[in-house]
Amino acid sequence: MSIITPNVDKWKQVHAILAEQAGGGTETIDYQANDAMSELQRMLPDQVSLDNLHQLRRSQHSKIMALKSRITSLRAELVEKQDPGRMQETQRLISDLIGQVNDIREKAAEAEAIVTTITKDIQRLDLAKRNMTTAITALRRWGMLQQAHKELKELLVKRDYAPMANSIAAIDGLSTSLQALTTNPPVASVFKEISDVRTRVKDAVSHELDAFLLQDPNKPTDRDKVGEAYLVADALGSDFKAHAIERYVNTELREYRRIFAPSSEAGHLDNTARRFAWFRRVLKTHDEEHAPLFPPRWEVDRILVAKFADSTRTDLRTSIEGDRTPSVATLLEAWQVTLEWEAQMSQRFHKPFDKVVSDLPFGQASATVSSIFGESMKVFVDAQDKALSDMLSAYRGNRSRPSLEGASVESETPVSVLPSSTELFYFYAQILEQCRRYSTGRGMKDLAGVLAKWLRIYSDDVLIASMKKVETRPSMDGRPNLQEVKNACLALNTADYCLVTSTQLEEKLKDTIDLQFRDDVSFQAERDLFLGVISACLITILGELESACEPALSTVLRTSWSNVENVSGRSPYVSDLVGSIKSVAEVVRERVNQKRFVKSFADKAVGMIMTRYTAAVVRSRPLRKVGAEQVLLDVQAIKACLLEIPEPYTSSTANTYTRLVQKQTSQLETMLKVVLVPEDPPDGFVQNYCLLIGDKSFSNFQKVLDLKGTLRSNQQQLLDIFLSVTSSNPDLQDTSFLTTLDMDPENKSAAVASMVTRTDSRSNLSSQIGGPLRSETPKGFGDFKKLVSFAIHGQLTL
Template sequence: MAPEDTKTAEDNNTSLTKSIDKNGLSNESAYSSILDPLDQADYNHFPHLVEIFSKPESITAVPRVKGYLNAYSCALDAKMEELLAAQQAAEPSVQRVARAHTELAAIFSHIETVRERAVIAEEVITDMTADIRKLDETKRNLTMSMTMLKRLQMLTTAYEQLTIFSKNRQYKEAAQLLEAVIELSGHFKSYRSIAQIATLSRNVAELQRAIGEQVCADFEAAVDGRRPEYFAERSSELLEGCLVMDALGDSYRHRLTTWYCNVQLREYRNIFRGSDEAGSLDNIQRRYSYLKRMLKTLEPQMNQMFPQHWKVAESLCRSFCEITRDDYKVHLSRSGKTLNVDLLLKALEETMEFEQFLERRFSSIRMSSDSDLGDKGTLIFGRAISEAFEPYLGLWVESQDRKLLALVTQYSNQMMLPPSSEDETPQQVLPSSVDLFLFYRQVLAQSAKISTGAQLLNLSRIFAKYLQQYADRALASHIIEKITVELEVQTTCLIISTANYCHTTIEQLEQRIADVIDEEFKAQVDFEKEKDAFLSVASSAVQSLVRKVENDCKPAWREMLNMNWGRLYSVGDQSTYVTELIKTIEGDVKEVLKHLHKDIYIRSFCDRIVESTVNTYLPQISKCKPLTEICTEQMLLDTYVLKKSLLRLPVIVSPPDSHASTTYINVVNRVTAPLESVLKAILTGQSADLPDNLKVYLPTSNIVQRALPEKFRWGS
């Protein structure tokens, strides 16, 4: 073969190899592609053969093509075997799932079969045990019948014995048997449709009623006076009869004690009728004496007739209180507004004393009984009688209103005369204030006895009203606007001391009322406005004293303005106006402090003097002309001397080694600081040259601005 032919054959072989590789011999992706012609059922091989053997020379490549086709066939066989192996491995899992479904269906079928067999077995067992159940029910009914027959026999026997005990008045035995009869009768309530049992139940009930009536009749014979010897002969039978009444129940016991109380109080009702004179409030003490005598007489008898736990004496007193309370309500309603308040109060006080007597008497009895330990601390009678007076206590409160009006009017019209020097004491106050609070204390003590509720609250409001009037009419109205003489200074100091005393005492009064008034009214007790009123009175009086000092200092201030500041060529000693000013202030303060002894008001007075002096001094600066550097330095010296004097004001009448408090010294320094700063600012010459910190330090108030000459002022 020629070289050209050989080359052509190799090229064809290469093309064939590529074609085979392209169509699946080496590329596995062709196996999975549904568009590959080799995977189609109607595959046409002719186009591929034409492509592979496109030239005659390519015939030489047939063996090689065959080899490739065999290899491709082997690859397909291997792939098929692999897929068949995987499918065979998956078939057992499917079989197991199918087998599991089959087994599960078999299990459900078995369960249903077992259930059916269980139902059949239950029916069989029920049929087998039906006779046994019947026997159990028969046994139970037979046992119940035997029990009921036995109880019926016991009831019949007890009924017969109880009838005998009742006729023979053997109450102790009857009481024990009666409890058993009542308990046995309760078992036959559901069997009363049976004629014999219904008859027996009626007989038992009739016997209970009869024996209760018999015991009551025995008490009537002993107590009512028809058979007075009965009590002496058979008092023990009466006590045993109470055991029968206990067995019969509370209703029988209550009936007997109510009857006994009514019998004993029959005479009391007749004597103290509300319409008779004996039933009036004037004879209220006779009522209480009557009961005390009755208790003393009847107590031995009651102890012999009644058990202690019946508390017959207590019931007797309760009935007495109810009758007396009702009588008072009728009497008071008839009297209405014409009721004498003093008589009402006297009757109420005696009533409350009597209630306290009953409380003490029966509380001690209860505390001695173990069965009543739980009653400790509780009131037995409370306001059993006095509650009848409660609606009319407003009359008493109104009477206190009228009395206080008269007192305050009297106090406001009294001359405000301070005590003489020999009677003067450091804590001297107006006698009227002491008398007023003494009256308050007495009325409050009286009110606390008769009412601690709404009426006490109303009384506290009346107290507050007249405290306000006392502050306005008896104190504030006597403050002197322009004090000129020492007597007026004494009077003003007396007002301050009195206002302070009233303020302190009001706090004690408020606390006392809060301590005794009922809890629901505590929050409504309020005297804040009245305390503020007395503080205001004291403040106004202190200000009146300050005005006196201000008026007395006016000549010194005029002297300051009249000084020829233009001829002042050097700084010397303190100015004459400062000497006069200090002399006047110290003299007035000494005069006031002789009569003012409360530190808080001394301090307030001195604080106001300092403020007033500085506030007057500041405007004076700009009025002094010409204000040269020498003049300013002289004023700084005067300010220092004045400040030194002001620091001594609170202790000016004290020993020389005394010192004012640190707080007061700080106040003086704070108040005088603007004055000193203004003078130092003027010394700088121009406002523009003032240090920034000085501008910040100086107050920007109008009074300080006016103190500076116009050229030294800055924004308002």
């Protein structure tokens, strides 16, 4: 069917007009004019809806008629509103309104002009009032100024200082307010007279004060009058006041400068205590006799202290820098009495001494007397350097060995560390405590450098030098040199003690020294040296153990295992080998303080002994079946001995060490078990090799045949079977522990020699010990007393 499209534009216009007149909406239109087609499709969605077309047309027709009626009414209303008469009336009303607004503006302007006129009159009256008040005040002040001037002249004639101070204060206050009137000649004349009178007053006061300061004992001065003169000086201004104070202070210290001049005997550094004793008497006289004469706010006593400090500091600098360098004892004594005097002055004025001499009410700021000694700390540091050199000279170089042996000999209570180390750190504690009292700045930094220097010297010239043997004993005497082991244990303990104590010494220094020098303090290089000493001691002990085991290992080397007919027990050499191991291990357990070093020794001892023993067994081939059984039995006895080296141990450490021993001995045991297997049948022998060794290396299999002593004629068949079996077994490895087995080892094992690399290396020692040296950072000393206690007893309770 076809649907007639309505005139959409026309409908839009109608809808817009109706919406504007109705306030934005129409009640009779229920479709959107901007989309008429959509509206028609909504009313006639399908063909079935055409059955209601007639009813729909009636409905739409009704709506159209309603719209037409509405349009007609709106047109009539529009014609009514466009009435010319109504428009004229509206224009007339607007014109009247504009006229009324203009009238209001004119009246407002008139009112503003009236208010402005009134305001100007009020301002003129206010100005006149202020001028009148100012004039009256000025006249009153002028009169008061003239009266005060007159009184001052009269008082000056009478030398009556008590009221003179008030008159001067009044004149100063009045003159300030009348200064602007000095352009008037009469006023300027009075001001000039006042200035002349002030000058005469200053002269009179100066004469009075000079008479007091330089008084004749036969002509005592009037103290009350002097006190009043100082009040006048206070009123005369800050410049004259400072002049009066300076005259007094210089007079009081004039005799001091004469007696204690740097060129005189009393001015030497060793007479520093006399300087302060003299000043205490002067200060006491000032407090008892002169202080009441001065206004309290002048703080003359503090200025006197500052002037004395400045003069003393200059004199002491001249003495210290003179031709004769003072001794350390003299320097420290002078420093100590200076600090004590400064502490007394700080207590007197309830503030630090640097504030006492710098924060002055009058005069130039000074510096502390003790600051001059800080510049001379080099004398103290050099003296400590020489003292350390003298103290350690008895233990250095050729004397280090006797001192070590003397300390490690058998006694009822053998020492655990060298006495020289505790003596060294005790001396360190003393000089650090002494330095802390005097300087925590550059002087302490320089002293820390000296301490580090002598730690290095102690490590090299005492500990390392003491371990050098005078002569070498024969390697085949069969007896371990336990004295050498004890020496090494003592040196090890001493190095560990120095390592720990130097760490805590560094922490204490950093806590004490000034912040700006804190990063410059470090003993890390010195601690590395002590770690190297510990490493060297462990290597020495291992070397002695190897030398002690050498006779037994030589016996293994000389044994013809192929001629052994039966196994009746462990071999005789085992007793010697086990005895040597036990004797050295017992000394190490008893003499080494730290168990971590015992563990390190045990770990390395197992590796060294098993390496040397395996090499001896290999060189003594062929073993044959019975010989292999005998060696296997001997290995069990050696293993049992090795397991007992580090006792007593904790369970966790024991388990770790047991696994290490099992690993070191299991390789030799496995190799011996392969040798035990008979060559016949050949297939069974090869299968056992693959099962126990687990590799397909032709050279390794050849090593086993050599150990068994297999005849050359029988080896080819076994080798062919080995190649056949291993080629078809992909699970076999290319290498095993036999790969590194040396069939022609040297007579001397490199087990210990390989460890002698850089003994001063931290990483080297850490690897030998098997872990970090310390599980936690050592706690610092709470004070120097604990440091001294630790230096003496070798232990610290924190």
